[in-house]
Amino acid sequence: MSTIKDVAKLSQTSVGTVSRYLNGYPIKTVNKEKIEDAIKCLDFSINPIARGLKTNKTYTVGILIPKLANLFSTSVIEGMDQVFDPLGYSILVCDSKNSLEKEKEKLRLFKDKLVDGIILMPVNNTEQHIREIQENGVPIVLIDRLVNNLQCDGVVSDNVNGVYQAVEAIINRGHRRIAIIAGPQNIYPAKERLEGYLRAMKDYNIEVDHNLIYQNELTREGGYQGIASFCAMDEPPTAIFTSNDETTIGAYKSIIERGLLIGEDISLFGYDQTELCQMVRPQISVVIQPLETIGKRSAEILISRMKGDYTGFPIINRLKTEIVVTNSVKTIY
Amino acid sequence: MSTIKDVAKLSQTSVGTVSRYLNGYPIKTVNKEKIEDAIKCLDFSINPIARGLKTNKTYTVGILIPKLANLFSTSVIEGMDQVFDPLGYSILVCDSKNSLEKEKEKLRLFKDKLVDGIILMPVNNTEQHIREIQENGVPIVLIDRLVNNLQCDGVVSDNVNGVYQAVEAIINRGHRRIAIIAGPQNIYPAKERLEGYLRAMKDYNIEVDHNLIYQNELTREGGYQGIASFCAMDEPPTAIFTSNDETTIGAYKSIIERGLLIGEDISLFGYDQTELCQMVRPQISVVIQPLETIGKRSAEILISRMKGDYTGFPIINRLKTEIVVTNSVKTIY
DNA sequence: TTGTAGGCGTTATCAT
DNA sequence: ATGATAACGCCTACAA
16 A cells, blocks of 8 residues: 655655645646656555544445344435445445344444434434433434434425325225334334324214224334234224334235235225335325435535535425325225 | 543543553452542543544445445445444445445545445446555455456355246246346346356356347336347247346336236246335246345454454355245246 | 655554 | 553645
């Protein structure tokens, strides 16, 4: 590995001049050429570690997500990559495994590794450790979930209206007994999604039967159990809304196993597009979030913060969702 | 941000002693306590950038994959994380977007960022740029795909036998006209999977009709087109093997759209487990690769190489697959 | 516009 | 076992 000293020697200039060349300061053309030759000749490239020691910049951003292995995470990351990559930022990816402890630990790691910025999908509503990051002067952008009592930039999808539209579509097809498989109310999108449901029911003057609100973890198992719970009722719902991809899959599984026909015996509407929802017949109706855009927007905000531009803080970007309505929702007369 | 100088001052020792404490060398107990107090008091933590400048270690590994946004990639990465995380390594994740140019560029980035090691799923069979990495002394482990003419550690699944068993199972259910949707033969697993097919056919004395070998990109579109091609034949196959997750999905879609019943009108056997294959009725028969294990093993090998242990180089780990046979394959009498 | 030198926070080599 | 000090490779006053 050659250093700027070597380059200086070979080009018969000084380290100062080489460094200035490297950083785009004006130098004499003759020297410029000599230096460029030397760099090529030595296959020199700048050592970012040494540079970082001086500049306190690493051109690395940390991304922390509760679960890496799903389409949501990777799509979002892909969106971020589209922004960061051309600007020369690398991404350090970590998985908090849905554990607050892990989240704290990883955030500490980011701080130690001196990332220039952080994108975080927080595990829950706890804010103290995040605030500490901010106080350390490291910009941080939240995705998917905002945190109460914390002033922080964030990019989320418009959960309330997404679900509202879904429930509205269900109602418009004649349903009245509409159930929801909801998630823990201390998780931001879970809370919002339930709110969307409640608001739609209210606006259409349908009294909410609290037995039709099933609450559990937003996992496959949660979705599976939700269906079991509804099917055990004397008067089961005619349509069910599931609050995320995992619960949709679990619900689907349970419905199939019971030999029920979706769109016939029971109507189903999910949140998040998945392979399964698209390929199965009938296709499952879903609310679609703009995943890549979430990634892109969060990256863009982070970039401007890293440049020191804090206009409009805190920016909360609430991205619109789309709905795909299929005949997984029966039309009742 | 406090430094070891501050710690030394506060604890009334010297930077040397503090550094030695930090690196686990023996020091007097009194000093040890004083230093620990000072560290706590100052909330000191070591600056890995500065350390890296001296040690040429960053405790970061680079992971480069052709496409991040799918279950294969994330599962493998999750496996790696299980190994790296407890050892204090962070992972720099990059997407080569199936482009050799991007792969070269990212590999250069890794070199510049001074990662301690690299895990690479190569885009194709090109080896020169990988060899350069090796010559630079940076350990590298390949996953999923080996590269011809390159001595390099690698972890792959036993594609040949995986497909062999699948085709064997199809044959044992009475099929003779068995087709395969194969991939580009300059991609390692695609080549091996076709070989598994050919070998099984040969071993069971079934003459290969070359019209039943459809070759295309291993994409959804490829799978979709494959079915179209087979269905246009005078004497279509009774069973179809698809070479990866994407082609399976594409094939499934095409079959459904044609109104054909899987396991009845046509039999289907895929490679790689997906949501879809599990949830659909009938479930799709598949060859399952041990994804997390691929991640874990590759990480373990890389760790030992980074420690300087080069025993057995090059290690090629060929992991066994499993097959799940369902009635997506009809039994013919 | 240039070269020299000091410093970023560590580690490692000296004597002691 | 310890303290002082010279690196590591780069950036940036400073003086010229």
